[in-house]
Amino acid sequence: MSKQCLMCQLTREVAAYDSNDLRGVLASVFQYIAATLGVHAVDVLLYDAATLTLKHAGGRGFHTRAFETASVHTVLAAPVIRDRRVVLNSDLRKPEWAQSQELVNEGFVTYLGMPLVADNQLKGILEIFQREALNPNALWLETLDEITVYTASALGQILRIRQLLRANADLGSTCDAIVEAWSRSLELRDYEPKGHIQRVTDMTVEFARTMSVAEAELVHVRRGAQLHDIGKLDIPDHILVKTEELTDLEWEIIRRHPVTAYEMLAPIEALHPARDIPYCHHEKWDGTGYPRGIKGEEIPLAARLFALVDTWDTLRSERPYRKAWPENKAREYISERAGKQFDPQLADTFVKLLESGKMAKPKTSSGPLLGRYDEVIIKV
Structure with missing residues (x-):
């Protein structure tokens, strides 16, 4: 096969690999x-x-794994690193190299080191070892130069992708830390019953996975569930702690918290995909919800899933002013509200999952919830 055909084959093979598959x-x-x-x-x-x-x-053609240790290469590769130039050592049998047992064991005679430069930066070194004298001709050197440039370019691209992946991972970790801190602040201020956020988050992710939501989307579902009531931070405490019936004005303030959540998350681009739940989980299938009064499938799927889970957990949890509802009563409530408050198909699936035991059911819980802001029970 000609050199040109081999290069075409190499290009096709490399293109078939994952963009991060250096090996x-x-x-x-x-x-x-x-x-x-x-x-x-x-x-x-x-x-x-x-x-x-x-x-x-990575390497090929070595008799032992000794050369997988980078320290073996340090002296040989030093001039390549220092000068960014091709280094040819044509006699590794000289006394100064006899101290390297690895070279002796492999029987190498010739060393050739080529700098791999991409984006004007040294990314690595391509090394060739020969167990005999090397007398390259012009075509051999031309081919070596081509493959060196090609390898440097491929290496540079892979390293750039890895850098982006690390940056994205760091950003993801930062977002997760922000989300965790905010959701924790709600429980610390008793805006949410203890354990409620974790329960509804875990259950929503489980429900979403059951409904074949893509794994890549589940991270946004999880973050959205954790932040579902982050907008409450803008509600005055005297409204949240009020034990009497809320006035129309107070309900208007309460019902603004999804918009507040949307605005709070707006500056953080990485959290934009997670806004569906905080912004839309109070919307209702029949269009009577808030803040926008959207209906049916206009409501994002994540918010429709979460609304069912949030209602279930609320009904099944004790409050200072009522006991937790029994499972059968809570299921009946969800079924009755299907097509009104909830997506009817999702509600039917959710209830069946609960009845079959395929959906994990959090234990009946209790915890402080300031005031009587429990829309599921008070105003439906």
Whole structure:
């Protein structure tokens, strides 16, 4: 097969790998080098400019695993790192190299190190080891130069993707910490009964998974459930602690908390997908909910799922002014409200899951809930 055909094959193989699959990409590169250049052993070292260290990323053709230790390469690769130039050592049998037992055991005679530069930065080193003298011709060197450039480009792209993935992971961790702190603040101020947020979060995620919501979306479902009443932080305490019937004005203030939640989360772009539950979980299937009065499937799926779980947990939990409802009574209530308050298909599925035991049921719980803000019972 010609060199051009082999390069086309390499390109196709690399394109087939996951964009973050460094090991797979290097395996194809090593195979190409072995086929076109006839080398005995080849590897790639990753270079960390921050720590000035090398890390073995993969290799081919070695008799032992000793060369997977980056320290073996330090002296050989030092000029490549320092000068960013190709280094050829044509006689590893000289006395100064005899101290390296790894080189002796492998029987290497020739070393060739090429800097892998991408985005004007040294990303790593491509090393070739030969167990005999190496006398490359012009075509051999041209091919080596092509594969070095190709490998550097592929390596640079993979490292950029990994950097983005790390950044996204860090951002995700930061978002999770923010979400946890905010949801915790609600319970600490007794705006939510103890354990309510965790219960409805776990149950909503379980329900969403049962309804085949994509795994990638479940993180937003979880965050949204944790933050479902974050807008309560803007409600004056005297309204939340009020034990008498709320006035129309007070209900108007209460019913603004989904909008407040939406506005609170607006500056945090990573939490935008999680706003469906805080913003829409008080909407009703028949359009009589708030804040926008949307109806049916205009209501986001996550909010429709959560509304059922939140109602179930509220009914099954004790309050200072009432006992927890029995399971059968709570299920009957949900069934009666199907098509009015709840998505009828989801309500039917939810009740069946509860009856079959396939949906985990949190234990009857009690906890402080300031005032009588329990819309499920007071105003439906």
